[in-house]
Amino acid sequence: MNKLYETYIKKEALPTLFCSGCGNGIVQVAAMEAMEKLGCKDEVACVSGIGCSSWIPCYYKLDVLHGMHGRALPFAEGLKLARPDKKILVFTGDGDCAAIGGNHLIHAAARNIDLTVIMVNNYIYGMTGGQKSPTTPKGSVTKTSPWGSMDEPIDAVKLVMVLGATYVARWTTAHPAQLAKSMAEGMKHEGFSFIEVLSQCPVQAGKSLWKEKDSYRIMETYKRMTKSCGSLEEAGEGKIPIGVFRHDNQREEYASKLKTVTRKQKG
């Protein structure tokens, strides 16, 4: 075991329940690297919802709340307001965050509450066996869209941009270094940080979306599908923009606003 693992991973909890080739491991390591870079391990607690990616923090030697499906954000908001001095790292998936938890995402982003949200997007409901999710591309055949998905996919990055999240980025598991850097930036940033990670699910999405079981090849597809740029508009037709789209330190954060009110009222 390397040093990073020794520091961050509960050995007794291994092996993880991730399938081989899953992108969750890459995200798990990237978050460890980010914490190590900031040297903030003791200041971090993790909150997650339900789904494959929500198991990521459960192997960390950290305080972890593995909550309810879709509700990672409200749990995290309560925790943040109880301990505004600490950093809260939220792991969630495309279904957890954009479907059942969509309402909470809208409001947390609008509040600009200081959380770092990692939305691991594998384009599918993996844990339940390959049903369509809110990010599944239109026309995809999944277990619950046998005639092709009719729903327009939701772009969570665009959504939180509109609502005023103050740090917004998107990477893929094929960009682990950039991802770790973004996570560190997000945790350092005071405000709502949203990082989407396009991650491979070689088992479920591999079968129904990519027609490819080799995770390396899916990651290559992700590289081809995406274009690194500074704004959402730059990528051009047919390409998914990746990069850091917003890093705004001007807007006041929610917990600090609350602190101001408290200071005034308590005297």
Next chain:
Amino acid sequence: MIKRKEGSLQKETQVVLQGNEACVKGALYAGCSFFAGYPITPSTEIIEMMSGEMPKTGGAFIQMEDEIASACAIIGARWGGSKAMTATSGPGYTLMQEAIGFAAVTETPTVIVNVQRGGPSTGQPTLSSQQDIYQARYGSHGDYEIIVLAPSSVQEMYDFTIRAFELAEQFRTPVILLADEVVGHMREKIMVREGCEEIRSQRQKYVVSPQADFFKGANTMVEGQLHDEEGRRIGHVAEKSGQFIHNINRKIQSNLDILSEVSTYCMEDADIAIVAYGSVARPSLNAVKHARGIRDDRMLPKVKMIKDLFKRGVGEMIHTDYSHLKVGLVKIDTVWPFPEKLLKQVTKGVDTVIVPEMNVGKYCREVQRVLKDKNVVSMPKCGGNIHTPMEILDEILKMAGLEKKKVGR
């Protein structure tokens, strides 16, 4: 009827408060430092007052996007070390059920206030009910035990809120304050204590989850799946999971002696008992007083009674001498877990039990289950109005074999 801590040197002041306001005062006294909620009639005064009071005490207030989020936020806040509460009513309470189950299984101390209104669905936003009595007990999926307190006065809204925080911490469990629109909106003179009470978490040896708050270096794992003492999932292991369910239920069930609280009135020689909880205990108490011919030293009830006598026909009423009727009241304060042993004890000499409640007669089934040897009569009332003392008195007369026509109407 209120048990007060003896030997308490704390200064108490008399104030006139609304039930919902008293609940906030109680929460503040108990050291509540986090409130998340969503406005809903008839509990709204609680969230309104909390929004103003929380910052004054250095706590945090947040109006969430819905009741699901509110219930989750208080759980998150409690793991952050803040004593936390939310308040809602019928529809909102239904939305909170999954989180209540989560709090039960992760053994998170939280206080959830349900100021009941009439249902189902949107139902009757402005009128009262006790229809959530079973939802409070069985609302979330799966097998779990829960503590539910039912206040019947503004004073009890205050006292029971404090008790809810104490029990939540002591038993590491969500506690429901099951109020209703009547006690929520009524105003009464009550005694409130000054300052703030230090409630300490008492570790119970049979709990099955990690206990340390976050950021204490304990690497606490809060897991909604059935888990071991370290928070590791055991949901896929049938034997361990069965033991978990057993342990978490036993935590409450084996402590009925500590948890069960009932108050009695005139039960020493009673043949007929009224078993009531929440606001319905009030007209029940009045009915017992009428039946026993006990004079009320307050003016208003007297005036009301005289008015009522005239309405019903004074002559016949006066000739009906029922002041010898041996009727008593059992007011159940801890409605869940059901105080089986205590109820059996206090109703020992009774042959007839009347259970008035503002629903279709739900809690009565529980009373019937426990008091099999007695004549247990349900007295349901739906629609939003609380039972009047005279309605309950009529039922008492009926049970005592005094013909109703004698009373006249």
